[in-house]
Amino acid sequence: xxxxxxxxxxxxxxxxxxxxxxxxxxxxxxxxxxxxxxxxxxxxxxxxxxxxxxxxxxxxxxxxxxxxxxxxxxxxxxxxxxxxxxxxxxxxxxxxxxxxxxxxxxxxxxxxxxxxxxxxxxxxxxxxxxxxxxxxxxxxxxxxxxxxxxxxxxxxxxxxxxxxxxxxxxxxxxxxxxxxxxxxxxxxxxxxxxxxxxxxxxxxxxxxxxxxxxxxxxxxxxxxxxxxxxxxxxxxxxxxxxxxxxxxxxxxxxxxxxxxxxxxxxxxxxxxxxxxxxxxxxxxxxxxxxxxxxxxxxxxxxxxxxxxxxxxxxxxxxxxxxxxxxxxxxxxxxxxxxxxxxxxxxxxxxxxxxxxxxxxxxxxxxxxxxxxxxxxxxxx
Numbered sequence: 001x002x003x004x005x006x007x008x009x010x011x012x013x014x015x016x017x018x019x020x021x022x023x024x025x026x027x028x029x030x031x032x033x034x035x036x037x038x039x040x041x042x043x044x045x046x047x048x049x050x051x052x053x054x055x056x057x058x059x060x061x062x063x064x065x066x067x068x069x070x071x072x073x074x075x076x077x078x079x080x081x082x083x084x085x086x087x088x089x090x091x092x093x094x095x096x097x098x099x100x101x102x103x104x105x106x107x108x109x110x111x112x113x114x115x116x117x118x119x120x121x122x123x124x125x126x127x128x129x130x131x132x133x134x135x136x137x138x139x140x141x142x143x144x145x146x147x148x149x150x151x152x153x154x155x156x157x158x159x160x161x162x163x164x165x166x167x168x169x170x171x172x173x174x175x176x177x178x179x180x181x182x183x184x185x186x187x188x189x190x191x192x193x194x195x196x197x198x199x200x201x202x203x204x205x206x207x208x209x210x211x212x213x214x215x216x217x218x219x220x221x222x223x224x225x226x227x228x229x230x231x232x233x234x235x236x237x238x239x240x241x242x243x244x245x246x247x248x249x250x251x252x253x254x255x256x257x258x259x260x261x262x263x264x265x266x267x268x269x270x271x272x273x274x275x276x277x278x279x280x281x282x283x284x285x286x287x288x289x290x291x292x293x294x295x296x297x298x299x300x301x302x303x304x305x306x307x308x309x310x311x312x313x314x315x316x317x318x319x320x321x322x323x324x325x326x327x328x329x330x331x332x333x334x335x336x337x338x339x340x341x342x343x344x345x346x347x348x349x350x351x352x353x354x355x356x357x358x359x360x361x362x363x364x365x366x367x368x369x370x371x372x373x374x375x376x377x378x379x380x
Contacts, residue, residue, distance in 0.1 A: 007090075011059045015094040022098060022360035029356055033112045037353060040109025047104035051097050058093020088375065092368045099364035106358035112351045123176035124338050125194050125236040127227040128167055131245035131275070132185045132210055133218040135300040136160040138246070138281040142324035155284070155293055159275050162324045163244055164205055170331045171201050180230050183208060184223035185215040186251050193230050219252030220245060224259035224270060224310065232266045238338040239268040240316070242331065246275035248303035256306055260313040269316040271334045272307035276300065277322055 027034070039045070140159040171179055178194035179201060191204050220243070227241040241263065249256050263270050282295040304320065311318040317337060321327035 007060070011055070011090045011094060014088075014091050015055060015097060018091075018094050018098045018364065019101070022102060022364060025360065026353075026356040030112065030353060034110070034353070037110040037112055040111060040352075042108055044104055044108040047107065048101055050104075051101045054100050055093060055097035058096050059090040062093065088371070092372050095364045095368040095371070099361045099368065102357045102361035102364065106354040106361060110353040110357070112353050123178060123236065124238040124240060124335070125178045125180075125231055125234040126240050126242060126334075127180040127182055127194060127230055128170075129182045129184065129188075129223045129227050129241055129243045129245075130163060130167065130208070131218060131223075131247065132160070132183045132208065132213055132215055133245075133247055134185075134210065134215045135218075135247050136163070136215075136275075137210055138276065138283050138298070138300065139295065140275070140323065156282075156295075157324075158284075159246055160208070160210060162327060163275065164208060166324065166328045166331055167205050167244075168202050169328065171198050171205070173332075174198065178234075178236070180227070181205060182223055182227045182230070183213060184219055184226070185213045186217040187214065187219055188222040188226040188252070189213060190226060190230060194234070217251035218245065218247040218249060219254075220247075220249035220306070220310075221254040221256040221259045222252035224256065225254040225262055228259065228262045228266055228268055231268050234266075239266065240334060240338055241268055241270045242334055243270060243272045243307070243310070244275060244327075245272070245307070246300060246302065248301050249306060256310055257313075260310045263314045268314065269338070270310050270314040271316040271319070271337070272311045273319045273321055273327065273330045274302055274304055274307050275321055275327065276302060277320060278302040278304075 136159045138159050139156045140162045142157045142162045142165075167181075176196070178196055179198070180194035181191040181201065181204065183189055183191050191208070192201055195201065223245075224241060224243060227243075231239045231241070260270060278299070278301065280297045280299045283298045284293050285296045286294050288294045304318070308318040310316075317334070319326075319330035319333070321330050
């Protein structure tokens with residue numbers, strides 16, 4: 001009985017020692033984070049019930065499976081195994097049981113939720129309003145290669161092509177500004193509410209085309225009113241609508257003057273950018289007999305007085321852009337007139353911790369096999 005108790009105590013000590021050594025790295029790497037982990041698959045922790053069974057079969061239970069030879073005297077046993085190897089015969093079983101336990105914890109998917117880091121950020125709420133009326137198909141000068149979609153097809157860039165690239169560049173340069181997009185033709189539509197998801201905005205803007213909505217008219221009042229509606233609940237100190245259009249208001253149910261009044265009510269400034277100056281412009285008119293695009297000259301009316309009045313009534317600025325460079329400069333100059341607001345941004349991070357317990361499990365299995373084959377000379 002005394003030898004049996006000594007054996008059980010030795011097995012328990014070996015098992016706890018192995019577990020303690022295996023826990024050294026996970027605890028040193030993540031410390032107290034282990035006390036607040038959550039689990040992807042908590043049911044996997046039921047495998048921990050197998051650990052005592054594996055421990056018993058790898059130690060005491062293995063004795064019953066060991067071949068025995070009956071001898072008439074015990075004197076030959078004096079030359080049998082003794083010393084360190086005899087004391088460590090239960091170590092592989094302890095390591096295997098501990099490895100099963102660590103593997104079960106890894107399979108459960110421990111996940112650490114770090115406390116959100118709160119930081120002060122500065123940002124502006126902006127809604128970009130883009131004209132998608134038919135006049136936006138007019139040709140607009142742009143540097144070679146600045147509009148890849150047109151450069152690849154050999155066509156000259158249109159006002160819409162240039163406006164899309166300028167908006168995408170404008171979005172890519174922002175850090176903490178919430179940006180939304182409204183498009184309009186005969187009616188106005190919200191393409192995206194103000195958001196910090198710049199990748200989504202870039203994707204949506206890149207796919208805009210004149211066929212997206214009815215482009216037979218220009219509803220400037222509806223467009224501004226729709227943009228203002230998206231900003232009415234904004235808590236930002238600076239709220240702005242950037243209107244890009246190349247025409248005059250000739251449709252819609254809201255007049256531009258009333259839309260400007262709504263903007264003043266919610267404290268929103270409207271910055272207007274007139275694309276073109278009303279001169280004759282070239283518009284693609286099919287393909288000639290040689291397969292080359294054919295262009296004709298057309299004049300589209302503009303109303304700089306209306307755009308200037310909308311900007312002045314709301315405390316904004318009015319710009320005129322005749323090429324890609326001036327359009328980009330106008331967009332970025334808007335930010336110089338806006339006072340940024342400060343808001344709290346909370347960043348929370350999640351980390352999967354299973355590698356910290358899976359690696360000890362793999363190492364324990366490897367050492368189990370190594371000790372059996374090298375030190376104790378038995379395998380498996």
